[in-house]
Amino acid sequence: MKIHIVNPNTTTSMTQKIAAAARAVAGPGVEIVADQPEMGPVSIEGYYDEAFAIPGMLARIRAAEADGVAGHVIACFDDTGLDAARSICTTPVIGIGEAGYHVASLIAGRFSVVTTLARSIPVLEHNLHRYGLAARCGRVRAADVEVLALEDPASGARAKISDQIEAAKREDRAEAIVLGCAGMADLAAELSRTHGLPVVDGVASAVALVEALARLGAQTSKLGGYAAPLKKTYTGAFARFAP
C-alpha cells in the first residue's frame, strides 16, 4: 500500500526530511510517496503563505488520489488545506497538526504545543478549536524560531524549544508535548528522553494514523462539507484546476 505525503511548501530539503521521518515509522509493506507543490512559498508562516501553498498542494493530492494511493498526509503543522483535500478524496487525509493532537490526547490528559513563530499561534488555536481538542491543550507556545532555521544547527533552535517544553511542564501542567512544525520531526525522541514526558512528532503520528485508517478501510465521508466539488468552470490561469 502507498501512502502519499505532501510537503505544502516548495523547499526540497524539507520534503526529503519529511519523507525520511515518514519512512522511519511506516509499517511493513507500506511505500511512502513524498512530493511538494510546483508553485508556492518556500515556507509557510502565517495566513498569506498558506493561501498560496494550497492550490499547488491540492494538485498533488488530486494526482496521487488518481494514482491509487491508500491515503494522504499533509505535512504542514497548520493542516493547510485539509478540508479542501478531503473534499477531493475518498481515501483518508490527515494533517500533521491534527495527527499530533490526536496522538497526544490518547496518551496524556493534557498537552501543550511548541511551534515556531508567534504569528502561527492563532492558526493552531483555530484548528484545535475546530477539532474539539482545544480543551485538551494547555497552551500553544512559540519558540521564536523561523521554519528554515530548523535546518540550521547553529540557530540555537533546539535550546529554545527545550526552554518552552520546561515552561509547559511548569506553567501549563502539560503531560505531553506536541512539536508544532514538520521541520522538528527529528527532535522528538531526544526531547522526550531529556524532559521525561512524551514528545509527539506530527509527521510520524500522521503516517501511523493514516496507515491505521487505511487498514481499517475507513474512507472520508462524502456527506456534508467533504462532498465532492460540483462540476463548474474555473477561469483564467486556474482553468486546469476545475473539478
Next chain:
Amino acid sequence: MKIHIVNPNTTTSMTQKIAAAARAVAGPGVEIVADQPEMGPVSIEGYYDEAFAIPGMLARIRAAEADGVAGHVIACFDDTGLDAARSICTTPVIGIGEAGYHVASLIAGRFSVVTTLARSIPVLEHNLHRYGLAARCGRVRAADVEVLALEDPASGARAKISDQIEAAKREDRAEAIVLGCAGMADLAAELSRTHGLPVVDGVASAVALVEALARLGAQTSKLGGYAAPLKKTYTGAFARFAP
C-alpha cells in the same frame, strides 16, 4: 473615501449586483470600487472552490490597498480568505458573513442563517465558532439552491428561502435572519416585511461596518496572526505573489 468590495468568484453579473447593493447603502462621499479575481471558480460552493478563489482575490485586495482605499469587503458569505487579507492590510477588512452575524447580534438575541447548499453549512459553522458568535446562532440552514440559481427568477429560490425563514422562527426561536449568500442581497427588505423580523443582508452590513471602522480610524492590528507576511520567495507560477 473609497471602499473596496471584492467578489471572490469570477462571475461578472454577481460582481455588478454586489456593487449595486453596496452603493445603495454607502454613505455620502463614499465611493464603492468593486472587482473580482482574474482567475478562479465562477461560484464558491465548498472548500475546494474556496481554495482556488483566494489567490486571485488576495491580488485584488493587495492592489486596492496600494491604491489607498479606506477598507475592504470580501463579498462571499464564507468569508473566503479573510485572515490572509487582513495580514496584508492596515485598513479594516470585513467579510460579509462576519458582518451579517455582527449586525444580527446587535439587534436580536438569537439569529438563524439561511444559506444556499448544505455543503456550505460546515464552513459557516466553523466561522461562527471562531468569531465567537456561534452561541448567538440558532441554526445554519440550507435552502437547497445553487448560487447561480439565485440569478434565475424561475428557480423558485425565493420560496425555498422563505420556507426556511418560517422554520427558523418556529423551530430555532430565531429573532432575526442572516441571509447566507451575496447573491441574496436584493431579497432582504421584502423578506423582512413578509416574515415580520429583521432579515440581514451581509453585503449592506459589511459596507456599513467597514465605513464605520474607517471613520473611527480603526486599523487592523499588526500584532499576532495578522502580522504582515515575512519577505520570502514564492516559486513557479506564484512567484509574482510573493510578499
Next chain:
Amino acid sequence: MKIHIVNPNTTTSMTQKIAAAARAVAGPGVEIVADQPEMGPVSIEGYYDEAFAIPGMLARIRAAEADGVAGHVIACFDDTGLDAARSICTTPVIGIGEAGYHVASLIAGRFSVVTTLARSIPVLEHNLHRYGLAARCGRVRAADVEVLALEDPASGARAKISDQIEAAKREDRAEAIVLGCAGMADLAAELSRTHGLPVVDGVASAVALVEALARLGAQTSKLGGYAAPLKKTYTGAFARFAP
C-alpha cells in the same frame, strides 16, 4: 438624523465629555442628543449602582424614542440596562461596552479590556459571555482607578492604564485593547500611538455602529426577549413608568 446618547450616571461633566466624544465621530448630517437620568448614582461602580441608574435611564430612552431619534447609545461600559432599553425601542440600541468588543473583534484576533475597578470585572465578564465574544477576549483587567478620578489629571490614572496595556500585550497576547469606561474616551488615540496596537474607545465605537445600523434600516427585533413590555400596572412611585 438624530442619535441619542445617554450617560446613565448623573454627573453632568461626564455627559458633556461623552457628548463631545460622540460628536467627534458622528458622520455628516448626524445630530448627537446627549442627556442623563434625573435621578440615580453619580457614577456606576458595581451592581448596586447599576440597579439605581437604570430606571432614570430608561425614562430618557423612552422619551428620546418618542421624539423620533434614529438610535440610542448607552454610555456606560457595563451596558447598563441594555436589554430593557431594547424592549422599549424599535430603533437600534447599543451599549458602549458591547460596541467596543464588536469593533475590536473586527480588527484583531484577540483583545483585552482595561477597566477602572476590580469590582467591575465580573459584570464585564458576564456581558462578554452573553454576547459570545468572551472567546475573543484575553482578559478583563482593572487599572485600579475610580471612575471620577479619570476627570482628575493628578490621579495618575493614565499611567496605570498604560501599565495594564503593556501587561495585556505581554501576558494575554492581546492584539488590541478596549478601554473599559466612558470616562476614558479621550485617551484612546494617544494610547494607541504609544503602545503600537489598536486602542478602542467604546463611545466612538457605539456612535459609529448605531449610525451604521440606522443607515442600514436595521431595527431591534420584537420577537423573543426584546418584545415590547406588556401593558400592566406599576404601583407606588413607579406608576408613571408603567409600559
Next chain:
Amino acid sequence: MKIHIVNPNTTTSMTQKIAAAARAVAGPGVEIVADQPEMGPVSIEGYYDEAFAIPGMLARIRAAEADGVAGHVIACFDDTGLDAARSICTTPVIGIGEAGYHVASLIAGRFSVVTTLARSIPVLEHNLHRYGLAARCGRVRAADVEVLALEDPASGARAKISDQIEAAKREDRAEAIVLGCAGMADLAAELSRTHGLPVVDGVASAVALVEALARLGAQTSKLGGYAAPLKKTYTGAFARFAP
C-alpha cells in the same frame, strides 16, 4: 433564625402564596418574613418590568439585612436583582431560579425548565449560562401562560404546564423538571406524581438552601463583584437609596 423572602412584584396575593410555600418547607425554629416592594410592577414579564422591580426590592433586602435576618430569598424566577442584593448583604442571598437549578442538578443528570411566557426564556437562558448550569439543562420551555393567570383556576394553566413536561421527557431527555415561576409553587408535588419524575419548585428549594447555608455559617464573599457598594451620592428621587 429568620429567613427573609421577598416577592419582587407588588401583587400581595402572590406574596402570601409564596410565604405559605416557604413556611411549608422551613425547618424547626425558622421564621419566614415575607414582603414585597412598595413600588414597581404587579408582575415581572421581561426585562423592562425587571428594571422597575429591583429598586424597591433592594430596599426591602437592605431593611431585612439591617434587622438581622439569617438570609434572603428572591422569589422571582428571573432571579431579579440577585447580584445587587448580594453586594449589600453578608448573609446568603438565593434566587428561586438559581435554587431550582441547583436542586435539580443534585438529583438528576439533566433537567428542563417550564416557565410562563416565551419572552422570559432569554433571561432564564442567560442566568443558566452565568451560573454554569446551562450544560445541565435540556431546554427552557414556555407554557404560554401569563403570571397572574396562574392565580386563576379557569385559565387552563395546569394542563399547559403538564403538556410541556411530557414534551420535555420525550424531546429533551429531561430527567427532572424545574417549574419556572414562583406562582407555580403549589403544583410541584402533584405534577411529580403525575409525570413520574422530580418536579422542583424554586421557592421551596431556595428556602431549604438558604437555611442550609445559614446553618453552615456560609456568608456572601465580599471580594470581587459582591464587594459592598462604595459610598457616593445618589441624586433626585433616589437620594434616599444611596449606599
Next chain:
Amino acid sequence: MKIHIVNPNTTTSMTQKIAAAARAVAGPGVEIVADQPEMGPVSIEGYYDEAFAIPGMLARIRAAEADGVAGHVIACFDDTGLDAARSICTTPVIGIGEAGYHVASLIAGRFSVVTTLARSIPVLEHNLHRYGLAARCGRVRAADVEVLALEDPASGARAKISDQIEAAKREDRAEAIVLGCAGMADLAAELSRTHGLPVVDGVASAVALVEALARLGAQTSKLGGYAAPLKKTYTGAFARFAP
C-alpha cells in the same frame, strides 16, 4: 431522620473525623450514621485507588438505603462512585466535592479549589466540567500534601494550604475557596478568618445540602443514567453484589 455518610477509604480515624464534622452541622433531629468499606485502599489518591474504593462503598450505600436513611453523603472529594450510588438510591446522594462547589457558587462569583496532590487535579477538573461548574472555578490547586499527612500536625500541611489560598486570591481572582479533601474539614473556619474570604468544607456542605434535599422530599430521578440497575448475574467473587 438519619443521614448516611460513607468514607470511601478504609482509614477508621478519617471516618471518625468526618462523622464529627458531619454531626457538628447536622440540624435538630438528624442522626448521622457514618461507616466505611470493608475492603479497599486506606486513602484515595488517583484513579486506581478510586476503582478499588467503589465496590465496598456501594455495598455500604445499598445497606444504608435498605435501612431507610433519608440520604447519603460520599465523603471523598473525588466524589468517588457518585453516579453508581445514585443508580441504587431513590433518596438523594451527594458527593463532598460536588457539595463544596455548589455552596461556593451560591456565595461567590468565582472560587478556587485547594486539594492535596497534583495527581488529583484532573479528576476534580473532570467533575467540575461534568457538573457544569467549571466556569465558576478559577483554578484547582494542589498543596502537595498526602491525604494521611493531614492527620499529622507536624506535616506542615496547614501552611502549605494557606499559601495556596493566598495564591488563589492573587492569581485566580478567587472570591471563595473550596477545600479539596475530607481530611481538611477541621481547617475551614480558621482559614476563613485568616484569609478574609469564605472557605468551604465539603463535608459540612454535603450534610447540609442532603438534609435540605431530604426535607424538600427531593428524590434522585430514576429516568436516564440513574435508572435502577437491570437484574443480571455477577460472576465470581462479585456474585453477592449483583443488582
Next chain:
Amino acid sequence: MKIHIVNPNTTTSMTQKIAAAARAVAGPGVEIVADQPEMGPVSIEGYYDEAFAIPGMLARIRAAEADGVAGHVIACFDDTGLDAARSICTTPVIGIGEAGYHVASLIAGRFSVVTTLARSIPVLEHNLHRYGLAARCGRVRAADVEVLALEDPASGARAKISDQIEAAKREDRAEAIVLGCAGMADLAAELSRTHGLPVVDGVASAVALVEALARLGAQTSKLGGYAAPLKKTYTGAFARFAP
C-alpha cells in the same frame, strides 16, 4: 508484538467475538491476546455494572502489562476504567468508545453514535465531553436493544440500529456513525454499504490505533493524572490488588 484486548464483562462469547474482530484488523506480526475479568457483571449497562467490572479488568491489564504486551484495548464502549488502567501502564491504553470517536473525527466533520440502551447515553456524553470530541458529535442515540440481545439474531437489533442511522443522517446531519457497543462489531461493514456513509466499529478502531501508537513508540504519560499509583495498603478482600 502482542496487543492485549480485555472484555470488561464476563461473557465468554462476547470475548471471543471481540477477539475475532480484533484479529481481523491486526497488522502483520501482531498477536491479539484477549481475556475477561474473573469476577463481575455479565454485561455492562449503566454506572453500577461499570463499578463492578473495573477491579477484575484492572487485574487483567496489570497482568498483561507485566507480561510485556505492547498496548491494551478496553473493549467496552463506556471506556470502563480507562483512566485507572492508564495509571498502571506505560504502554498505550485505548477504549473502544474513545477509538471510535477519534476515527470518526478523522474522516467526517460530524458523527452520531448509536448505542444499546438509553441509560448508557449519559455515560457516553460524559466521555465525549472529557475527550473534547462532544463538539464533533451530533447526538448519542439509543437503539433500545440490550447488550446480550445483540448475540441473538431474532432480536431485531439490526433493524433498530438501522433506523437510528437513518434518523441520524436526517436529523443530526451526521456524516459518519460510530456503533456504540463492542457487540455490534460485526455489523459495521454492511451498515456502511446500506446507508452510504462510514460506520465505525470501536473494536477494530482501537486495535488499529493502539498498534499505531505502539509502532510510534508512544507511551502513556506518567505526569499528572496517569502517574503510577502510590504504594499503599488495600484492606480486606482487595489486599491483593494494592499497588
